[in-house]
Amino acid sequence: MSGIDWFILFGTLASIAAYGIYKTQGQKNLESYLRGGNSMNWWTIGLSIMATQASAITFLSTPGQAYENGMGFIQFYFGLPIAMIIISVFFIPIYYKLKVYTAYEYLENRFDLKTRTLAAMLFIVQRGLGAGITIYAPAIILSTLLGWSLTWTVVLIGAVVIIYTVTGGTAAVSITQKQQMAVMMGGMILAGIIVVQMLPISFQEALHVAGKMEKLNLVNFEFDPSDRYNVWSGVSAAVFLFLSYFGTDQSQVQRYLSGQSLTQSRMGLIMNGLLKIPMQFIILFIGVMVFVFYQFYQPPVVFNSVQTDKLEQSDYADEFQLLQDKYTANFETSKGQYMELLSAVENEDESQIASIQSGLKGLKSEQSEIREEVKSLIIQNDPLAETRDTDYVFMRFVMDHLPQGIIGLLFAVIFSAAMSSSASELNSLGSTSTIDLYKRSIKKEASDQHYVYSSKFFTAFWGGGAIIFALYASLFENLIQAVNLLGSLFYGTILGIFLVGFLMKWIKGQAVFIAAILSQLLILLIHFRNGEGLFGLHWDIGFLWYNAIGCFTVMILASLIQLVKK
Incomplete structure (x- = not known):
C-alpha cells in the first residue's frame, strides 16, 4: 500500500x-458504565x-x-x-x-x-x-x-x-x-x-x-x-x-x-x-x-496470492505455470463467450442465449477443476497451507x-x-x-x-x-x-x-x-x-x-x- x-x-x-475514550472518560458508577x-x-x-x-x-x-x-x-x-x-x-x-x-x-x-x-x-x-x-x-x-x-x-x-x-x-x-x-x-x-x-x-x-x-x-x-x-x-x-x-x-x-x-x-x-x-x-x-x-479482467487462479507466490518459488513451479497457462486460455475463451452472450441478449435470441449459457457453465466447471489442481499443488508444497480463498476475493480485488x-x-x-x-x-x-x-x-x-x-x-x-x-x-x-x-x-x-x-x-x-x-x-x-x-x-x-x-x-x-x- x-x-x-x-x-x-x-x-x-x-x-x-x-x-x-474522550467522550466517555470518567465513567464512575455501574449504571453509566x-x-x-x-x-x-x-x-x-x-x-x-x-x-x-x-x-x-x-x-x-x-x-x-x-x-x-x-x-x-x-x-x-x-x-x-x-x-x-x-x-x-x-x-x-x-x-x-x-x-x-x-x-x-x-x-x-x-x-x-x-x-x-x-x-x-x-x-x-x-x-x-x-x-x-x-x-x-x-x-x-x-x-x-x-x-x-x-x-x-x-x-x-x-x-x-x-x-x-x-x-x-x-x-x-x-x-x-x-x-x-x-x-x-x-x-x-x-x-x-x-x-x-x-x-x-x-x-x-x-x-x-x-x-x-x-x-x-x-x-x-x-x-x-x-x-x-x-x-x-x-x-x-x-x-x-x-x-x-x-x-x-x-x-x-x-x-x-x-x-x-x-x-x-x-x-x-x-x-x-x-x-x-x-x-x-x-x-x-x-x-x-x-x-x-x-469475467472481463483475468482473476487470480487462487485469490490468496501468498500461496501462489510460494508455488512459483517451489519445485512445483513448472506444473503451476502449465496450469496457469491453461487457466488463462480458459479465461480468454470465456471472455469471448460473454461478448457473444451480450450480443445474443441484445438480439433477443433465446436459443443462442441458452447455448452460450451451457458453454459458459462448461468453461466454469473446467476453471474450477484447474483451481482445484492448483490447490492440490499448494498442499503438496505445504501440507499446512490454507487453500480456501473465498474470503480473500474482495480484498484481493481492492x-x-x-x-x-x-x-x-x-x-x-x-x-x-x-x-x-x-x-x-x-x-x-x-x-x-x-x-x-x-x-x-x-x-x-x-x-x-x-x-x-x-x-x-x-x-x-x-x-x-x-x-x-x-x-x-x-x-x-x-x-x-x-x-x-x-x-x-x-x-x-x-x-x-x-x-x-x-x-x-x-x-x-x-x-x-x-x-x-x-x-x-x-x-x-x-x-x-x-x-x-x-x-x-x-x-x-x-x-x-x-x-x-x-x-x-x-x-x-x-x-x-x-x-x-x-
Whole structure:
C-alpha cells in the first residue's frame, strides 16, 4: 500500500478510538458504565446494533459468498424484521420493567439462580469463542494481504478494542460504533461505485451477465432442510436465531438497554430490522459486480496470492505455470463467450442465449477443476497451507485494482468492523461475568466502584482470552457461516429458556433447567453426527434449523418434566 493508504488506515482507527475514550472518560458508577446512563437515542442504538452484527466477517466473507454463489444468502435475513417486531413487543418491555443490567437477570426473577447461571454460562461460552473468531477472521486475511505477522495483527486489533472498551464501557462502544458504521458503509458504497465504473461494459449489460450466470437469484422457494439459505429457512429457522441473538444475547441486549426510554429502544431495533436487508443487499451486490469484473479482467487462479507466490518459488513451479497457462486460455475463451452472450441478449435470441449459457457453465466447471489442481499443488508444497480463498476475493480485488487512498479506506472498513463487533462482545462478556456470576454468586456485597472495576477486569480478561483463542484458531470454510454456526449451536437452547419464561407461566425452574441441559446435548449430538446419523437413523440438517430444534425441545421437554413432577 502507498503512504496515503497507511495514513488513512491508521488515522481512521486512531481517531475513532481516541474519540470514544474522550467522550466517555470518567465513567464512575455501574449504571453509566454498563448502561451508558440510559442516554442513547434511537438512531445511536440502531447504528450500534447494526455495527455489532456487521463484523469484519460481513465485509470480508459476504462479497466472496456472492462471488461464488450469488445473492441467495440475503434470504437468511428475511426473518429479521419479524424478529425485531416480536422483540419490541414482548422482550424489551420486560427488561425495562425489571430495570436489568443483563438479560439473564430476568431468568432468576422468573425461575431460579441455577437457570440464570446456566443461560449466562451458555452465553459466555458461545460469545467468548465468537469474540475470538471475530478478531481472528479479519486478522488472518489482513495479515496475509499486508504481509504482516498474524500474531501482531491479532494483538493490534484486540489491544485497541480492549483499551477503549475497558475505558469507556457501554457508552464508548455505542458512540464509536456510529463513526465505525459511517466508515464501513461509506467505504463499501464508494467501492461499489468504483467497481461499476471500472467495468468494460455498461451497467445494464453487467446485470445481464450476472443474471444469466444465476448470480442475481435472490429467492429459492424449494423446501430443503439441508439447504442453509432459502426462503423457508429465512422466514422460519432464521427467525429463531434472530430472536435469540437480538433478544437474549447480551452483546445486543446491552445496546438497547442503554436507550433513553422504551420507545427509543424499540425504534432502534426497528431501524435495524428495516435497514439490515438493504445493507446486506448492497454488500452482496458489490460481490456480484466483482464477479462480473473478473469475467472481463483475468482473476487470480487462487485469490490468496501468498500461496501462489510460494508455488512459483517451489519445485512445483513448472506444473503451476502449465496450469496457469491453461487457466488463462480458459479465461480468454470465456471472455469471448460473454461478448457473444451480450450480443445474443441484445438480439433477443433465446436459443443462442441458452447455448452460450451451457458453454459458459462448461468453461466454469473446467476453471474450477484447474483451481482445484492448483490447490492440490499448494498442499503438496505445504501440507499446512490454507487453500480456501473465498474470503480473500474482495480484498484481493481492492489491492489489485482500486486507486490509492481507497485501498486504505477499505482496509479501515475491515478493521473498523472488527473493532465494532469485538467491542460489543467484550463489553457484554464483562457485564455478564460481573452481574450474573461475580456480583450474584461470588461477592454479593461491595461498592458500586468495586463492580465497575471488576467489570473492567472481566472485559480485559475476555479480551485477552479472545486474542489467545484467535492465535490458535483455524480458518473455516467460510467465516460468515462459521459465526452463524457457532451461534446456532447455543442460541436455540437460550431462546427456549426465555420463551418458557415469557409464555409458559406454569413451568418452574427445575423443569426448564433440566430441559435446557438435555436440549443442548441434543443439539451438539445432531451437529456432530450431522450427515451421518446414529442408531440406524440418518439426518442432514442445515445449521439454521438448530435454533428452532433447540428452542422447541426446551419448551416441549420442560412441559413434560413439569407434568411428571406434578
